[in-house]
Amino acid sequence: MSLYYAAGSPEMEFSAAEAKAALFNALEKLGPRKKVLAVPPDFTRMHSMAGELTEYVWNYYGDALTDVLPALGTHKAMTDHEIQTMYGPTPRDLFRVHDWRNDIVTLGEVPGEFVREVSEGKLDYAWPAQVNKLLRDGGHDLILSIGQIVPHEVVGMAGYNKNIFVGTGGVMGIHRSHFLGAVYGMERMMGRADTPVRKVLNYASEHFAQGLPIVYVLTVVSKNAAGKLVIRGIFVGDDTECFELAAELSLKVNFQMMDREMKKAVVFLDPHEFKSTWLGNKSVYRTRMALADNAELIVLAPGVHEFGEDPTIDTLIRKYGYCGTPATLEAVKNDPALAANLSAAAHLIHGSSEGRFRIRYCPGHLTREEIEGAHYEYGELAEYAAKYDPEKLKDGWNIVDGEEIFYISNPGLGLWAYKGRFKD
Numbered sequence: 454m455s456l457y458y459a460a461g462s463p464e465m466e467f468s469a470a471e472a473k474a475a476l477f478n479a480l481e482k483l484g485p486r487k488k489v490l491a492v493p494p495d496f497t498r499m500h501s502m503a504g505e506l507t508e509y510v511w512n513y514y515g516d517a518l519t520d521v522l523p524a525l526g527t528h529k530a531m532t533d534h535e536i537q538t539m540y541g542p543t544p545r546d547l548f549r550v551h552d553w554r555n556d557i558v559t560l561g562e563v564p565g566e567f568v569r570e571v572s573e574g575k576l577d578y579a580w581p582a583q584v585n586k587l588l589r590d591g592g593h594d595l596i597l598s599i600g601q602i603v604p605h606e607v608v609g610m611a612g613y614n615k616n617i618f619v620g621t622g623g624v625m626g627i628h629r630s631h632f633l634g635a636v637y638g639m640e641r642m643m644g645r646a647d648t649p650v651r652k653v654l655n656y657a658s659e660h661f662a663q664g665l666p667i668v669y670v671l672t673v674v675s676k677n678a679a680g681k682l683v684i685r686g687i688f689v690g691d692d693t694e695c696f697e698l699a700a701e702l703s704l705k706v707n708f709q710m711m712d713r714e715m716k717k718a719v720v721f722l723d724p725h726e727f728k729s730t731w732l733g734n735k736s737v738y739r740t741r742m743a744l745a746d747n748a749e750l751i752v753l754a755p756g757v758h759e760f761g762e763d764p765t766i767d768t769l770i771r772k773y774g775y776c777g778t779p780a781t782l783e784a785v786k787n788d789p790a791l792a793a794n795l796s797a798a799a800h801l802i803h804g805s806s807e808g809r810f811r812i813r814y815c816p817g818h819l820t821r822e823e824i825e826g827a828h829y830e831y832g833e834l835a836e837y838a839a840k841y842d843p844e845k846l847k848d849g850w851n852i853v854d855g856e857e858i859f860y861i862s863n864p865g866l867g868l869w870a871y872k873g874r875f876k877d
Contacts, residue, residue: 454692457482459626461686461702463675472684474503474816475508476670479689480513483668484593489514490587492616493599495523496535497732499725501601502672504539510597510670511543517718518547522587523549524620525602527627527763527796528732555625561661563653563714568633571649574637582624582657588665597671599670602705603689603700604868606738606803607634609841610703612698613673614658628795630654635799638784640742644708644868646700655693662679667691667877671699675706675866680848683864707867714871715859719841723863724756724817726828730770730827731761734804735864737812742860742870750856753838758818760798760827765790775805775812 462692491510493503511518519640523531530550531539540605560582569577570827575725588596598616605611607630608619617625634642634650673686686702688695720736727733736752742749761767775782781801785792792798805828806812814824815832824831841853846860861869 454480454689454694454852456688456690456698457668458689459695459698461688463685463702463705465685466677467485467684467687469505472505473512474508474685474762475687476509476689477513477612479670480510483595484610485519486514487858488501488591488593489518489595490520490591490593491518491597491599492522492524492588492621493540494601494616494620495525495528496531496539497528497631497726498601498865499539500554500674500682500863501635502674502682503599503601503670504541506599506672508541508543510599511547515692520549520591522551522585522621524598524616525553526620526622527553527766528576529762533837537798538733546555549587549615551621551693552625553622554624555567556585556587557583557605557621558589559572559623560589561657563656563660567656568653570635571652572637576633580629580633580653580657581623581625582661584617584662588621590641592734594666596665596667597670601672601674602696602702602703603674603866604644604739606735607631607646607799608638608650609642609653610651610700612656612699613669614662616862617662617667618654618657622681628793631799633797639738639803640874641843643738643742644704644870646697669695673699673702674708676848683809685864692803705707709839709867709869710745710872711743711869712872714775714873715740715748716745716868716873717751717856717858718744719753719846719858720864721749721843722752722756723755726756726865729759729762730804730814731758731800733757736801736861737804737806739864739868740861741810742868742874745809745862746809747870750806750810751813751815751837753815753834753841753843754839755817756814757814757833761800766794766797766800769794770801770827771823773801774826775801776828777807778787778802778807780808781805797859
């Protein structure tokens with residue numbers, strides 16, 4: 454088990470040349486490789502800087518890089534335009550599409566007793582360690598899993614082996630890991646590196662993935678004083694050490710611990726990145742620990758035109774809406790379709806305020822009926838965007854018409870919490 458490169462701090466800003474040199478430094482230590490598979494995140498993680506790193510991998514290996522498999526999970530396949538925007542000149546013909554319903558193999562099964570133990574008795578199903586068949590059967594002598602470590606609602610901290618087992622995972626693995634996180638309680642997990650879901654993924658890595666030549670390339674990214682996204686850290690290794698170092702840095706730069714609660718928050722969803730509530734509800738997940746009781750969360754969502762990115766999941770979200778944990782768990786018991794799509798159930802729990810605060814969605818392409826049918830309050834985008842103009846607001850506290858609001862320009866970049874709610 455090795456750490457091939459590790460550098461980062463809250464003040465550090467890697468230039469493109471420095472990031473490339475850091476990656477090349479790590480790859481040299483791995484020695485020559487004949488057939489390389491890169492597994493970067495997809496366009497929904499555009500801000501991870503993983504697109505640039507994937508391009509550097511191609512610069513380094515040339516023809517030895519035979520496949521690039523974006524870790525789509527349940528997301529839609531990337532368009533040519535998205536590939537070009539994210540990965541630059543990396544050749545188009547290297548890109549493969551992950552099909553989470555059909556293209557998978559099961560490497561092994563995490564026993565139900567282990568799941569029961571880590572979930573404190575809440576669940577006792579076994580968890581299948583599923584990956585895209587290309588990882589097992591592609592004949593690669595190196596699999597580079599590239600991605601960002603950032604606080605996350607399902608697993609605590611995103612990235613590392615989640616990129617493999619969820620990003621290239623299958624139906625059962627994705628559903629059951631999401632549901633485990635939701636039932637355990639995301640407010641107990643977000644921003645923590647050691648969670649029940651991570652324990653399950655680590656079990657799978659240790660017991661079933663040792664034969665796969667996986668090396669992790671992890672970034673930590675945040676905005677600098679000028680508001681520009683910069684790489685604060687790069688960590689490359691083949692075990693949990695690189696993840697733990699990255700998670701430690703991410704907590705320092707991506708976690709905003711607040712002295713007081715937000716009574717009104719306005720979150721902007723970049724239309725290029727957020728086209729569904731499935732993704733856009735980071736606005737709910739990442740702010741919920743900072744929102745006061747009876748607070749109002751206003752979501753400006755010009756690109757949002759659907760609920761789920763997967764048609765089956767979209768139908769289930771429309772059917773049940775974000776109705777809170779008890780009602781969702783009851784529906785799982787009574788509806789085989791929801792029970793067969795547990796990540797949808799998990800998402801419904803994650804996206805609900807549990808009646809504690811108000812969520813006003815202002816979508817570009819969904820109707821009032823659709824939004825209210827999903828148990829959210831509706832806002833006219835033009836009206837709210839005129840009042841809370843993303844062009845004029847700055848990240849953090851602002852005064853609008855004599856009222857104090859907290860503005861977030863991209864909820865995917867961090868986690869906000871009131872320190873009174875985050876005891877440990």
